[in-house]
Amino acid sequence: MKVVVDVEKCTGHARCNVSAPAFYELDNDGYNVIREREVAPGEEAAAREGAAACPERAITIIE
Numbered sequence: 001m002k003v004v005v006d007v008e009k010c011t012g013h014a015r016c017n018v019s020a021p022a023f024y025e026l027d028n029d030g031y032n033v034i035r036e037r038e039v040a041p042g043e044e045a046a047a048r049e050g051a052a053a054c055p056e057r058a059i060t061i062i063e
């Protein structure tokens, strides 16, 4: 499982980070710094919660 963030869609709402701060790291302007990241065992719920919280649907979960 991995997460892909579409930088063209990310508008810096930071809601992914609010939902799952241990998984979604932001830059100083509130944009998601992840471009592509493997989801380690135990991180699945955090990855999904952060993706669901993104109002821009910028985060895709690839199973």
Ligand code: SF4
Binding pocket: 005, 009, 010, 011, 012, 013, 014, 015, 016, 017, 030, 031, 032, 053, 054, 055, 056, 057, 058, 059
């Ligand atoms: S919630 Fe979505 S738009 Fe906001 S920082 Fe996270 S990925 Fe970007």
